[in-house]
């Protein structure tokens with residue numbers, strides 16, 4: 017049995033964070049584990065409160081996992097502050113964790129900051145270099161590169177800049193592009209565009225969490241990086257296209273989809 021660990025925050029309505037990560041792990045048939053970094057009071061309409069877990073307890077949770085069931089891949093999501101980032105980076109390094117996929121969560125779609133303003137630098141300096149893949153959306157990539165990213169040309173430039181800083185691979189997600197949902201994978205050698213039509217669906221809460229978790233599953237299962245990303249994108253597109261309608265805001269995704277493997281992204 018392949019095992020995947022998510023280190024992330026929570027969403028009691030199940031749309032984002034740990035809850036959606038575990039649903040994704042289940043859909044891919046891997047054994048899912050979870051270390052909680054911050055408890056969030058959030059739903060489809062917004063974020064109403066956050067209580068970080070102490071960095072010490074985050075570290076102990078990670079020890080409990082790695083000392084007992086060593087994960088084949090790790091997905092890292094919301095980390096909240098510099099102290100938690102530092103602890104997570106220190107532990108992942110000490111355990112020689114493999115196949116680390118980082119979704120550098122900074123802001124909710126409703127506009128709430130999910131990362132302290134002084135922590136983005138620590139994230140880049142301490143965690144990015146440990147990762148197999150970093151998956152910023154356009155806003156997160158812009159924060160890392162310090163310039164706006166609004167089109168495919170900007171995305172290619174940002175991908176080069178981010179790989180130049182980290183040495184690992186980057187997936188710049190195009191979910192916030194105006195007319196399509198094309199993502200760009202750059203591994204330092206080749207650029208791979210993953211084209212996808214923009215699906216007319218306001219319910220896209222947790223798309224970034226789902227995508228990064230699905231990629232981690234592929235890596236855990238021994239797939240190549242490009243193979244894992246393409247399969248994850250196909251799965252995510254099917255989840256969005258199901259058009260589940262729950263809640264009063266930007267709703268969550270459906271995770272149990274029949275025959276999604278046979279669909280084009």
Ligand SMILES: Nc1ncnc2c1ncn2[C@@H]1O[C@H](COP(=O)(O)OP(=O)(O)O)[C@@H](O)[C@H]1O
Nearest residue numbers: 153189190191192197199213214215220223224
């Ligand atoms: N309306 C949509 N139609 C199709 N794919 C989408 C749509 N919205 C987002 N995606 C895809 O969901 C994934 C997450 O994208 P994005 O929204 O950019 O990240 P985040 O959730 O981190 O803000 C990407 O693969 C993106 O292309």
Ligand SMILES: Cc1ncc(COP(=O)(O)OP(=O)(O)O)c(N)n1
Nearest residue numbers: 025026032033125221222223224225
């Ligand atoms: C606990 C937690 N983690 C991450 C997010 C953000 O989710 P993401 O899939 O990156 O994007 P949106 O749902 O904001 O479009 C979150 N809200 N909570």
